[in-house]
Amino acid sequence: MSAPTRDAILDAALGVFAERGFHGASMPALAEAAGVGAGTPYRHFESKEALVNALYRRTKEALMGALLADFPFDATEREQFRVFFFRLVGFFRARPEAFDFLELHHHQPYLDADNLALEARSLAPVLAYFERARRARVTRAMPPEALTAIVWGLFASLWKAIRLGHLAPSDELWAQAEACAWDAVRRPDDGPDPESDR
Amino acid sequence: MSAPTRDAILDAALGVFAERGFHGASMPALAEAAGVGAGTPYRHFESKEALVNALYRRTKEALMGALLADFPFDATEREQFRVFFFRLVGFFRARPEAFDFLELHHHQPYLDADNLALEARSLAPVLAYFERARRARVTRAMPPEALTAIVWGLFASLWKAIRLGHLAPSDELWAQAEACAWDAVRRPDDGPDPESDR
């Protein structure tokens, strides 16, 4: 079972699923995009579902790896937030299709138990961050799940607007967006944020 | 063409498309959900694509109608924002399936020109609001498209977290979320927001 072929299939699948969704993408089309025969994907994956699951896992793990590698857990909450946010931007800038794929398939019914567990495992450090930050009275007194959703949603929505051409990406835009995101989650009543680390 | 039958089909389609997506939903299943014969949808809509487009239009127009009916354009920017945000919450609370449907089918390739135009038309008043608010130095100096994306993304992401059971909905949560959203878009350097809910 040659790993290159398997990877070619996963690479092609990322694009095809991102563009047309799970049900809209056909296995023959996917195989053609990968440059292999119609039956070849089935030598590497038991079924279409198993293939999406493998792809989801690979993509999510790449994302989490990029976000958390050598993460500066000792930095201030504000700094950690900034690093996290810009890593998010950097990751998807390098792999635009990964964003569409992950968003398109977020929490869909065909994800297997492994992927649901991975989902939870991926979220954990972020939730822990917001838990700590709330106890440190740095962020709002809201459930960590809410703050996580807020930051991701803000980022994802901007990203989509850019991909659709409604918005021109720029370093400045992302810098502003990061500030917006921080303002959304930080404790509100501590006066103007001098962009300081508290 | 009896309008009741047409509406029954659209109502059923909303649920079916929201649950399974466009490609995942079959016309026979849709017809059965609507309580009509398998061929009946084709007496009201030329094709499956025409049906989603009609449904998208109906849903989007209902949303915009609910958001903008008797809108208090004379109120302060802060107040207008609040009204808008809570109307958003109220609309989808009444029709949860509409949220999934709109999100799932946002900018899909099968949407027709009319719907793309509707999309633009719907966005216009919101963009205009952020344009005015920026000139009034109430909101950040960012493109209106960015601020619009930020607010919608924040709202949508929270909504999804709730629907997935990751978060318990409550009036308090939404009040906090509205404050977050405002903090995300308001001008940061004007001290504590005198109108803020705190």
Add this chain to the structure above:
Amino acid sequence: MSAPTRDAILDAALGVFAERGFHGASMPALAEAAGVGAGTPYRHFESKEALVNALYRRTKEALMGALLADFPFDATEREQFRVFFFRLVGFFRARPEAFDFLELHHHQPYLDADNLALEARSLAPVLAYFERARRARVTRAMPPEALTAIVWGLFASLWKAIRLGHLAPSDELWAQAEACAWDAVRRPDDGPDPESDR
């Protein structure tokens, strides 16, 4: 669901399965033989397996009906045997494909519970006959299952030889065969059988 279409499919299936076996017969080929579209069989039968099962049931019930209708249960054992045997011959002479189909699929793993029950129900009167005949000391002291197998096997093997052209069918041949079959199962030690009913 029009019954004529359903019957056309079953009729065609009998020939196709008889000729090529279950796995050797393809649903498209079967549909074409029935003169219907490739998808039409699936409007009447859930799957290929469900189709064979329905066909098996129909065929077996037709056979049992033909064998047992107005059966002369009051006649002597010898006479009952003769009637049974010639009805067997007559039934398959009228529907040669039914023989191949039933033999080909005898007790195969895709038969469902209903058909296994039908199998048992069909065998029951024959077993009962041999039970009675043994107690009346008319037939050999062997298990009814063995005598049933012997008679059917003798008949079936001759039938196959005829279908393969190894043997020319004739009324005389079948009369002799019936005598052979009776001699195989009758009590051996009661002297020459004067073809009498004793």
Add this chain to the structure above:
Amino acid sequence: MSAPTRDAILDAALGVFAERGFHGASMPALAEAAGVGAGTPYRHFESKEALVNALYRRTKEALMGALLADFPFDATEREQFRVFFFRLVGFFRARPEAFDFLELHHHQPYLDADNLALEARSLAPVLAYFERARRARVTRAMPPEALTAIVWGLFASLWKAIRLGHLAPSDELWAQAEACAWDAVRRPDDGPDPESDR
């Protein structure tokens, strides 16, 4: 071409074809059962058809060899019959899968000319026996093909009933079956058979 590998493939094929039939058995499954690579069977046999044909030939020749080796052609007809019948029982008792395989594939369309000739060659001595026995007025005045079919059918049907668990095998059962078979084919009007087992 190592003969052991070839034999391993044939041995595995016997089991696989016997269990699932020709069309129901896949070459990869067969190769795995033989403990060889998926491509290896093709180094010994041109195709799946060539493989069944080789297997059929091997199996049939083994059967005929076992039946006819040192056959007591000088014994009485009755004794020859007995020997033949019990050799049949003995052969299949030693190789139960061979029975299913031969029966399953009896005269199927994929048998090649060689096998059809082999079929005829195998039958010849049996037909000759019945020819002689008829002229000696020992057996019924029926075509040898009919008597052959009768004996084989009787045996095969009992064998199937046993394999399906409808009947318990025993030496006594086979002794009775042999007597049945002889009674089926012997001349009826010559009084109690002086050589019969009773």
Add this chain to the structure above:
DNA sequence: CATGAATGAGGGTTCATTCAT
């Protein structure tokens, strides 16, 4: 107008066969 049986192209998947190693 509504129906639902029928259609057949196309979907996911298998498997007989090939061929580079």
Add this chain to the structure above:
DNA sequence: TATGAATGAACCCTCATTCAT
């Protein structure tokens, strides 16, 4: 010689769509 990854035709089945009723 044996392997097993790769192939692609063909399988079973679904479903968007049509049309006779």
